[in-house]
Amino acid sequence: MRHSVDTGLFQRAAHSPSYFELTRGMGDGGRQIADFCIPCNPYFPTPEMFNELAKNLEMVLKFYPSDSATIAGRLARILRLNPATIAMSNGSTELITWMDHLWFTESVAVPIPTFGRWTDQPMETGKRVDMYPLQENNDFELDIDSYINFIRARRSRVAVICNPNNPDGGYLPKREIIRFMDELADLDLVVIDESFIDFVEVERHPSVALEATIRPNVVVLKSLGKNFGLHGIRFGYLVANPALAGKMAKTLPKWNLNSLAETVVFMLEEHAQEYGESLQLLARDRYRMGMELARLPELTVYSSQGNFLMVKLAPGLDGIALRDHLLSRHQVFIRECGNKLGMSSDFIRLVVRPEQDVVRLIDGIRDFTRARWDGPALVHSVS
Template identity: 30%
Template sequence: MQQKRIKINRQLFEETSHSPALVDIVGEEQLEQVIDYCFIANPYYPTDDMLEQMKSKLSSIIKAYPSSNPRLARQHLAEVLQVNAEWLVLGNGATELITLIEKHLVNDLAIPIPTFSEYIEKLRTSDAAKFFQLNPKKNYQLNLAEFASWIKENKIGGALLINPGNPTGQLIPANELKRFLNEMTHLKLILLDESFIDFADEEIPSLLHEVEQYKNLIIVRSMSKHCGVPGLRLGYCCTSNQAFLQPLKEALPVWNINSMAEYFLLQLKNTNKAYHKSRMHVIRDVRDLYQKLIKLPGYQIYPTGSNFILIKIEFGMSAFDLQMQLLENHGLYVRDCSNKIGLDNRHIRVASQGKEKDQFLIAALKELATEHAHR
């Protein structure tokens, strides 16, 4: 791929714990010259037909208020998920729900690290976070038996599990999760984030349909990832515990879900088959990317149960330097994970953007490792 040097705004990387939006970094005029591997969302859904349908309704949708009755939107989602609509709370993205859960329900929280930073940053006090460092020599795989013992030993009241892990991509088998949940019924709250679980396998190993068995369990899911709609800001949580549901529902403002997001929810039932086809497409792409990455010299490639892959740089370059070289010289945007508590400055995260685009990433990573080896 012929690539001219990309001009970027480096300052933006210092102003957020998340990846700055690509358009903010490079500007509209350079946007088409860059492939965004930070984009950890389904690139095949919504379908083109769905997008055309939404475009045709755009003028009427943006001129209308969303429903003031959140039950209606919950019912549309519940029908697709096949769960009790009363157990759902819809949020303006999962981050809104994370904020409310931690504000209203969490006193202290056992957090395996590295993790998604919102779970740390939205706690009411910094000392509410109780960090459990994952072992890099074991691919940052969470050992639930060790985690349970540590929680009991330290008398912690709540626990966070992200499955598959973010940014690690590590998957916890459902039977191990259930064993942990059965052992930890004494906890006030167990927060299970399943935002990437739809990419884990052909059969989705979610615990969504078993929430009634675990009264201290709240499952959080971001629809940005598996549905590919981060701009719509849609997420939900699911629990059968009324003591959890009531304060969350009461804390949400009216119209926290916008009209476009509501219309998208209406389309889910009739496009469910297309959704699962897109999900399987992503799974195949990630498996293909993983097989090609593990052949590259100079990198440690961690196993993944998600649509992204964590990579450790094993030659003398930091994650930030590699990120900048890929972006400025190759037009490829990857996630520098250096600001993730529990990781060093040698890790990047990449999400598959389809086999055709992924080949540019593979070639560029190989080139950088080869250049460094010859210095």
């Protein structure tokens, strides 16, 4: 069944349209969307937690939140970190914006493709962005030594790594990230964006947040919305030594977090077990979804440690056409990567979803490819 979709929404910004923008003109069809675009945890919060939030909704909406220091102190207790090493924000992009204003004075090195704000934000304020291209023929893997040599050759003053990387899900072992930080101890700043680190399963304790607190120029960025499946609340935080974290905390508004964010933070400790279980379920789904996609001869599926999978389409297939087909005919929303630096419309990113949603995705892709050719195409899965 075809639904009315304003595809012009995708041409108006470098990011995907919001769920609200997308569904506003779709009527009842908007409620049926399977969202493979926005990287969210489908298993957390649990239905019981949502019921608890609903019971307190009137109070949450009517009353002022505590100041950010109080909320950050509670989060520090859960994370077992010194409160002086944390600064909380209204989403991780708020932190990226203020990092740029506070610490990006000349130039920043960024591997591409990656999360677009790491290149867009400093370019918007006139900084030089030194882009280190990840190579498709190397499965978009980041070679730390080559990247360090690039940073030295370009004389970049700030260096960024997203681990796992977005959109490909590539992951660097903790020892390599620590080596990277120590090799660049003379830079103005080294940023490790760990927005998707909780989804890693190949290492038991992959985060370098604790290591960042004892280094002079390292900031680790975290995104609670992605981990907890609550993008609408807009909350994130950074971890750094007390001088860096304190400077950021003093720069941010005193009441930059809302009451809903505060309520969720204060719920987390008692629901830690459910959160751990959600990560196990997602890792299971990532494996199953990868296997199902790899069976389609038109797709190349890349290995990922994020809560998403990057896929390359066979020659003759276009990601924009696939995106529009899936949305209008199957109510499946995907991320086409043509507007990401270092990527093309041959690539799409698919968020890990439960099995019943994956069936809809696979059916929609098969429907799309049948309409374009009769014969099968050769493909492989990247391991």
